């Protein structure tokens with residue numbers, strides 16, 4: 001259990017005077033599904049981008065897969081997968097071309113890419129769409145594809161930033177099945193969400209309010225501590241004092 | 248290297264997928280190379296001349312006839328005084344006033360020297376200025392004939408054969424074509440390479456796909472090289488197309504070595520693509536990139552000697568001109584295409600361009616940030 005793949009101590013990110021992420025500390029254990037909750041503007045994306053080596057922290061310490069977020073970003077990148085909040089596969093490439101490109105960039109051999117790509121396309125039921133441009137797919141499929149591409153190279157950790165935003169309930173369920181499958185395969189999942197039912201699916205969750213971590217525990221423990229029937233209520237109790245209003 | 252292959256595959260796919268851009272890349276230079284030189288016609292014909300003949304001698308009449316017969320001038324008026332001739336310019340009926348002073352014939356015969364007044368309308372600058380200088384050429388030619396005739400047979404009344412001698416010295420039509428067409432080729436190459444590359448990385452920023460790239464272990468140089476190579480190939484194709492159009496439409500065939508020309512084009516493209524990619528790394532939206540690239544490309548164009556002579560710029564402007572790769576490339580293209588210069592003649596320019604290519608691309612790689 002001392003297998004910590006992400007360690008964060010007093011991690012802070014400031015934009016000018018504005019403290020987007022305010023001295024947050026937590027760690028994530030290998031193989032768990034770690035949920036990151038927070039209202040709009042709480043600082044989830046900012047924190048996640050630092051952990052992915054996309055952004056420099058202002059202060060504090062953090063390691064991901066044992067690598068430092070200040071100096072070893074490129075080593076971190078070899079070991080993680082990332083699905084950003086904004087869809088960021090190439091819309092003017094086909095499903096297969098996107099898979100091939102990202103597979104290649106992560107150093108997989110052409111034969112391996114072809115093998116995995118066939119399997120993936122069949123699993124997603126995208127075989128008829130394999131040669132269509134990604135831009136023409138419905139959102140739910142795009143998101144599933146983006147997730148699949150993020151774990152295509154078998155990373156240790158995958159970061160998912162609101163992977164189910166704007167997706168219908170059935171697709172969301174299927175999406176979580178995929179997340180479970182990845183976790184079962186040994187990939188640590190770090191996921192942000194606004195949906196409280198999804199929070200229940202996580203092993204542990206952090207609730208961020210105005211850049212700070214306000215709570216961190218299993219969903220069961222949190223509900224007990226706040227005497228709440230659902231995560232919805234826990235979140236409401238924690239986040240109602242937030243200054244950074246949603247729009 | 249393997250990774251670069253995947254990047255290139257992706258870039259080429261994207262280029263070939265966008266049929267509009269692809270067509271623009273190939274059709275635009277061809278069509279423009281056919282049209283632009285015709286529009287940028289610096290050739291001056293039908294310069295309107297108002298003549299003030301204060302001498303009314305047979306020689307002054309001969310000079311006027313000679314000017315009228317040269318094919319470049321139209322004598323629109325014979326005004327009794329300079330002031331009245333100026334009115335033709337004011338009414339835009341004349342571009343140049345030629346004033347023949349009283350005693351023109353007498354002075355020429357006796358002293359072999361005579362001043363003639365040529366006044367030029369500075370509003371329509373190019374036409375009038377060129378017209379003025381043609382006029383001086385005709386007069387100089389006339390002068391020579393007079394001297395010849397004075398020393399030889401004193402037969403001033405005999406009609407002199409005009410045109411042949413001086414059209415050999417100064418053939419505006421041919422001059423302009425050889426001067427402008429290679430310039431337009433350079434212009435097109437610069438526009439295509441400069442803008443396509445400037446807009447490319449920034450497009451990935453706008454679409455958000457750069458985020459997905461930045462989170463992969465791609466090396467910065469691999470990413471930049473992956474952008475550079477496809478546009479370089481496109482640029483070389485455009486260059487070949489342009490050479491073909493030059494040959495077919497204008498009959499211009501490089502006097503110098505093709506290999507040398509291509510070598511320069513290759514290095515020039517790398518330099519210019521480096522410039523575009525650099526702009527791309529500094530900007531956040533395609534609009535910004537467009538404006539920044541436009542700003543610099545305009546300066547490059549106007550200071551490069553594409554259409555004006557660098558030699559006649561003030562010193563500071565010449566310094567700036569030396570700092571733009573376009574200047575060196577234009578110069579070399581003209582030298583190779585028109586004069587047949589060899590590598591030894593253009594060695595210095597080659598080193599300049601290599602330096603630009605190295606500096607601009609290294610700068611772009613340096614300024615491209617995977618972690619912000």
Ligand SMILES: Nc1ncnc2c1ncn2[C@@H]1O[C@H](COP(=O)(O)OP(=O)(O)OP(=O)(O)O)[C@@H](O)[C@H]1O
Pocket residue numbers: 015018020038039040041042043044045046047085244
């Ligand atoms: N580059 C930046 N410059 C300045 N402020 C920024 C920047 N990026 C984010 N912020 C600010 O930091 C705060 C946190 O943003 P962040 O995107 O991390 O929130 P979030 O929790 O992901 O919100 P959401 O649920 O809307 O995605 C916001 O107030 C945002 O405006």
Ligand SMILES: [Mg+2]
Pocket residue numbers: 044045046085161
């Ligand atoms: Mg966010």
